[in-house]
Amino acid sequence: MNRFRYFIKALITVIVTFSLTAALYFFVTKEYARETKENVVTLKKNTLKYTVNNFVTAIRIRDRDIRKVHPNYTKKQIQKIQKKALRDYIHHAKFNFGSYIWINEIHNFNGGNRYAKRLIHPELPKTEGQWLSTNTKDVKGQKPYQMELSGVKKHTSFFYSYYFKDNHHPQATPKLTYAYLYKDYNWIICMGVSLNDIHTYVERIRKTSDKYAFTGIAFIELLITLFFAFSYHFDRKKQRQYFAKKEERLQTQIDYDYLTKAYTRNYGEKYLSSLLSRHISQCAVFMIDIDDFKLVNDHLGHKAGDEVLIQVVEKIKSVIRFSDVLFRYGGDEFVCIIEHVDADHAKDIALKMKKSVHTIAIEQEVTVSIGLTMIKETDQHTKDIINRADQALYQSKSQGKDRISAL
Structure with missing residues (x-):
């Protein structure tokens, strides 16, 4: 239209x-x-x-x-x-x-x-x-x-x-x-x-001028046509750029958590599913939960709670690579996916995550509990991996928090 x-x-x-x-x-x-x-x-x-x-x-x-x-x-x-x-x-x-x-x-x-x-x-x-x-x-x-x-x-x-x-x-x-x-x-x-x-004499001049005038008019019309063609092309290009940027912003809103700037759960689960379909080996999945986060909200307020969430993400990102994926699983829980690491290396990374979070400076100490699992050849669905990481996290919580457990 x-x-x-x-x-x-x-x-x-x-x-x-x-x-x-x-x-x-x-x-x-x-x-x-x-x-x-x-x-x-x-x-x-x-x-x-x-x-x-x-x-x-x-x-x-x-x-x-x-x-x-x-x-x-x-x-x-x-x-x-x-x-x-x-x-x-x-x-x-x-x-x-x-x-x-x-x-x-x-x-x-x-x-x-x-x-x-x-x-x-x-x-x-x-x-x-x-x-x-x-x-x-x-x-x-x-x-x-x-x-x-x-x-x-x-x-x-x-x-x-x-x-x-x-x-x-x-x-x-x-x-x-x-x-x-x-x-x-x-x-x-x-x-x-x-x-x-x-x-x-005048008629001869008129005919001569007609020849050049109509040529000039045709040239002007050609320029106008080319101008509109160029304008249309330029306008379409601008529209494509506009909608591409709009789509990019929309995709960013879909893929990134608006508060912490970590990936969203939808993006993270799709990414994990793609790893399964490609049969990626040596890939670690970390389930990370902020300990006693409710107390932070209750004692310091929701604004302080939001700041803790933001800083936890920043601290974890400072430890992992740019290509690694960190997404917000829900509330104060995050999942981190790191490829091309073995179990021992994954534990070292988890320890660095935990220590990095300790450096967050607020009135109340901030710690995280981490559940770690490696993707296995027997895994058929993403929920198999997430459930296993969640069980490992439960062990860390039940053993006193601020711990790392692996399954």
Whole structure:
């Protein structure tokens, strides 16, 4: 159940993260496309304005040069020379972004039909010399010539846009135009560029960014998935460690007596049973009882009695090996199991136990009686060994206590 909840939580997080990342990506892409379009339009505007202004400057310089060479020429004569030179230049010039220059000559600043003539137009050369009307509309219903005339009358130069069909685009496309009124000849010098390529350019950038963005999103999702996989693994590891420690503490509570820290009777009897099943020879079992322990509790109190139990265990442990087993059999009785010793060695150990207990310093002398037995090949059950050790202990008690008896 916990795994299922963890999986659902991880799945929801991945979905939410993916959705937010995708939403953020599409928002950023949209903003990037908008900024890209604005930047391209700005670049084209600057190109148109810079080119037309330089073109107008060149016309003025050429006017001055013609007057110097031909001081008697009239304005119309100079204008005629300019027309021929400009027509040749405009029809053969190549500009950035497929842009081009054209010139309209105004005859009526009030507009209307026949308000101007198309003087030069490289994209529509057959229409040069035709009259123009401010009532002409593009495919969107706009009046580009009216916008052009009104703009130059008010600002001399300005930008405007409309839809136009030229030789490069079979269908009408949006066109950005910069118009400049050259008042000396009543010419409107224009330069225009199609905006149709902006959409293509932005779309190409968007597709490229899509490729990298989706790769990035997939990479992010992979990282999230790996993170949750690692987190799940780490969490499971922590859980296993937690439960292992908890089990270890629980096992300690089961195996060790909470007061004396000796093993419990359950642990001791299981250990003794395992020795029988393995047919261990030369193994001594000691039944140890604290003499007159009831008097300690009665005279000194149960707290002192608990302290005696603790110290007796500590004294016995100081005599035996770390691998030997000492467990609390019940009340003030303990059993000690020592492997790989013979009967004589076992008696020496019992004597050391008894002497060690004598060193416990309280108001009342503390002694122990010990019953000793060796595991025999004829022993079938742990109770056979315990009963024999208990009988030996009874002998020690009946003979005056603080003694060692062996059976």
